[in-house]
Amino acid sequence: KAGVTQTPRYLIKTRGQQVTLSCSPISGHRSVSWYQQTPGQGLQFLFEYFSETQRNKGNFPGRFSGRQFSNSRSEMNVSTLELGDSALYLCASSLRGTGNTIYFGEGSWLTVV
Amino acid sequence: AQKITQTQPGMFVQEKEAVTLDCTYDTSDQSYGLFWYKQPSSGEMIFLIYQGSYDEQNATEGRYSLNFQKARKSANLVISASQLGDSAMYFCAMIPRGRDDKIIFGKGTRLHILP
Secondary structure (H helix, E strand, C coil), rough: CCCCCCECEEECCCCCCCEEEEEEEECCCCEEEEEEEEEECCCEEEEEECCCCCEEEECCCCEEEEEEECCEEEEEEECCCCCCHEEEEEEECCCCCCCCCCCCCCCCEECCC | CCCCECCEEEEEHHHHHCEEECCEEECCCEEEEEEEEEECCCCCCEEEEEEEEECCCCCCCEEEEEEEEEECEEEEEEECCCHHCCCCCEEEEECCCCCCCCEEEECCCCEEEEC
């Protein structure tokens, strides 16, 4: 079955712009979580959605937001981009979250210039 | 506080040799899951193996096995007969079971397989 699909794979944005990243989970998975990965900070949890509700949130400013749709697809948005937002953004899905195996997508490489 | 420690930032191993990647964890939870992921340069995080805290047997998946020592809070990944394609970053991760808590990752180990 198809894995986790993220779009776009690569993008370049300018400081101050906003960006929306999309994630389609594995069919039947209801939990979607997002992570930011940078060389300096490693993998950091952004937020998790389950059945369209944000269930958990990491320590990121309010510029980072997300949502989940009724078909479990999810989007994350970053507003007023800063140079430090340049990172690999990974989406992951699991059946129910909470201890289930999490499967990741290929990630979206964001460069802010 | 929950924490994952991977003490080996990088490792060089000869092809066909076995390799052990270290992972220790800290948690006060009794029920939790431990995971290993592989991340090639393409960026995708590939799930390798899972061990539940109450599992009595060490998990195995093909060439991957998890050496789980609960008393030591250790969950080392063993790759048998390493291949060139095993060159990647490897992350150990943990998530409490039964609680709405987030997964935490170690900082990773960069594995280089030498021909």
